[in-house]
Amino acid sequence: MKRHLLLPIVGLIVLIVSVIFYFNQSTYKNNSRDEVSSLIFETPDFYNNKLINENTLGEFYIINFFASWCKPCLAEHPLLMEMKKKGVKIIGINFRDDEENFKEWINEHGNPFEYILRDDGSIAYEMGLIGVPETFFILNKMTQKKIQGPLFYEDIEKYL
Amino acid sequence: MKISKSIYKLIIPILVIHISTISFAGVNELNDYYKTIRCLVCEGQSIQESDTEFAINLKEQIQKKYSSGISIEEIDQELIKIYGEEISFNPPKNHILLWGMPLIVLIIIFIFIRNKIRFFRRV
Numbered sequence: 001m002k003r004h005l006l007l008p009i010v011g012l013i014v015l016i017v018s019v020i021f022y023f024n025q026s027t028y029k030n031n032s033r034d035e036v037s038s039l040i041f042e043t044p045d046f047y048n049n050k051l052i053n054e055n056t057l058g059e060f061y062i063i064n065f066f067a068s069w070c071k072p073c074l075a076e077h078p079l080l081m082e083m084k085k086k087g088v089k090i091i092g093i094n095f096r097d098d099e100e101n102f103k104e105w106i107n108e109h110g111n112p113f114e115y116i117l118r119d120d121g122s123i124a125y126e127m128g129l130i131g132v133p134e135t136f137f138i139l140n141k142m143t144q145k146k147i148q149g150p151l152f153y154e155d156i157e158k159y160l
Numbered sequence: 161m162k163i164s165k166s167i168y169k170l171i172i173p174i175l176v177i178h179i180s181t182i183s184f185a186g187v188n189e190l191n192d193y194y195k196t197i198r199c200l201v202c203e204g205q206s207i208q209e210s211d212t213e214f215a216i217n218l219k220e221q222i223q224k225k226y227s228s229g230i231s232i233e234e235i236d237q238e239l240i241k242i243y244g245e246e247i248s249f250n251p252p253k254n255h256i257l258l259w260g261m262p263l264i265v266l267i268i269i270f271i272f273i274r275n276k277i278r279f280f281r282r283v
Contacts, residue, residue: 006275010268017264020257096217121217122224128242130200131214 034143036063036136037126040091046116052091057114060159061089063136064113065129067097068105073133076150080112086160092116095124095132193232194219196249197239206249 040063041052064080066073080090092113094102099118106116117123127136130148137145137159147155194208199215207215225235239247 006272010272013264013268017257017261096213121220124217125221126242129214129217131212 036138036141036143037123039123039126040093040117043117043119043123046094046118052115052117057089057091060137060139061091061114062159063091063093063127063138065093065095065119065124065127065132065134067095067132068101069097070132072150074109076133076135076152077109077112079151079153079156081110083156083159084112084114088159089114093123094118095129096121189232190223190226193222193236197222198247198249200243200247 041054044051062083083090090113092111092115094116096119102118133150135147135151135155136143137147191208195206197207197218199205199207199210199212201212201214202210205215207218222235222239225238226232236248
């Protein structure tokens, strides 16, 4: 009798443990990293020294972290320029960069950004940045998609 | 007069030593903490060992927060909230089940095999 019960009991234990794991994991999944850092709206734009007006951004916009010292940023730059042409609003965040190098880089390659913020690393920390370039697709103030590394045409084609 | 001077002579070095040990303790605490934070762009290394932009920035941000009076525990909770559990080398205690699972499975297998052996012996 006992032997017949052994397998169902083992199955039940495995099931219970799996359920506990599932709920444990879901409590650790947090939504805070999906929110846009408030620092972005508290940091003035580099060129006009004004804060970002959230109303002018609309429901959908893009946040792109870049730096003049970052080579892959140059690779995705033409795609950002194309998105700007199609009317997509992009907030550029210049990550830990030298001011002169950054200005030179923008003058040389063009400015695809609606706003440019200079970041000493604080915004990057709050947004959970791993490296540059990194791009956040924002819809209704929440991150819908995050791309670490340079953008490819497939990543942006549905927004063009 | 002489006594007050000698007191100053005694107090000042004590204060200097005290302040320097406090700041060294802070640096040591931070350095020990950096060793528990995983560098997410250089697998297997802590941010203390790494010189990547990610690690440098994280160290700077942690130091800023620590200097502003935020405790290591609070910083740790915030880091896990932002980057997820993978940022920490110290698994949270709620994962005790995960670590205990292989042991549970082993015990179950052992009981199962022992029962089987007994069954065959009877046969």
